[in-house]
Amino acid sequence: MRHNMVKENVKQDNYKVFSLVSNYLNNAPDYVEKEEIEELVQGGISYEYAFSIILAAAFGLDIVDNTADRELFNQYFLQMIHHLDGGTYSSNLYYKNIKLPTIKIGNSELKYEKYKPFEAFVCDDIIQTKEGRQIPQIGFFDREFIYPAVLERNRIWMTVTPNEIETIQEAVDQAFGHVLTYGLGLGYYAYMVSEKERVKTVTIVEKNEDVIQLFKQYILPQFDNAEKITIIKADAFEFAEEKMPMNNYDFVFTDLWHDVSDGLDMYLRMKEFEKNCPGTVFMYWIEQSITCYL
Template identity: 70%
Template sequence: MFLTSFAVILAAAFGLDIVDNKEDKDLFNNYFKKMIHQLDAHEFYQNPYYKNIKIPEMKIGNSELKYDQFKPFEGFVCNDIIETKEGRQIPQIGFFETEFKFPAILENDRIWMTITPNEIETMKEAVDQAFGNVLTYGLGLGYFAYMVSEKENVESITVVEVNEDVIHLFTKYNLPQFTNPEKVQIIKADAFEYAQKHMPKANYDFVFTDLWHDVSDGKDMYLKMKQYENQCPNTVFTYWIEKSILCYL
């Protein structure tokens, strides 16, 4: 019931007439039903990171660590874009029936890093694939590092992060809560400089890059990082929201 109602309200907000206009009605039936998802808050709260990592609410420098929330029936991006065989791009929009709290880092009062259902869903594949000696560009709140550190087939996780405040917040409050903190090494460095000078010498098995806020600021960085893949022919490379980025290239 809620799912259909949410989809109808969204269609109305877009100015679609799904009653009397056949084209609008077809668009609604063919795409909106694939786009809208009612999510289960309990299911996400059972995620290992949510269950085991608790963050304090505080400020350090220009960075603020806090819990933010989605209001009941507030729509948000919840997964990578789906591209149909015809080339249509279908965004994935989710909502909860109840309020949903999630950890976030703000920089200069702007949300920069979060762990929402979108991050959880869009990192699933990379987490599942990670093995051996792992390198990740971008620390955030340490979701990827935590999930990967729990895997038996992962020996180490090297995290390259340039923001000293983010590193401080993570190492002081998040990392001590990890089950396997000894697997994690943090390197303060520029990601592209590290990729050029150090990555080829380290023989990483798996590399995950998560440096951007969304597609709008990610395209150029994605293409730049892709250039370094040929220096490590035996390494598996993956990128956050790569499917969405590729839709705009």
């Protein structure tokens, strides 16, 4: 009985934190201001802790006098907020070597977007603790950070941000041999794995012709190992069912969704095709976050 009660309390805490964070990121991600942060930091606390207590206050939490609020803060916020170093990401191979023009083809537009100083954004997969707490990972920079993006009908659809870099890294590290990837985006994954000696070929399945043309014309020519790349215009699920088992791919990475909200059904659908390729290693973008909802 007590175990069930604890489990239910954790579930309620998860829901509360996700609701607060989601509302914040969707409606006011630049709520925290530099002046407030700097004033607190001068008192001897870190940028992360200063950001956390400002955010907690904005959420209506009383972490001084309310025990429940203080416990929620300690259990979530201290593992949730991250002060990121822009230089670390700017030194990433893709950021260093791939330069993008501002160009529009059809309904797709290639351009640079930016995070303002102290603007918040999702920066990594959800962390799940042993007791079942699901802790979103929120990052911020203390100065402006510019990143490449593709807009579809003026809506950001594909980016290369710290979140993409962190959540794709394991699939980059594990890739080998003949690699298949579903979803082209800005070619970040294809570029990073093409740089690896143990990757022989990279086949990309993408159905958006505008995205393919943007990539072929402006991004692929900058690849040092462009000869490894093959692009197939096709529906990912049709290809997975009809073509994938015939080609003996060593490693398959799927990155078709925008976030968890539209990814769960596609993830489960794509997982069904694994049984047709028993010798292949499969990985999925933000799988850790998606499986929190199963």
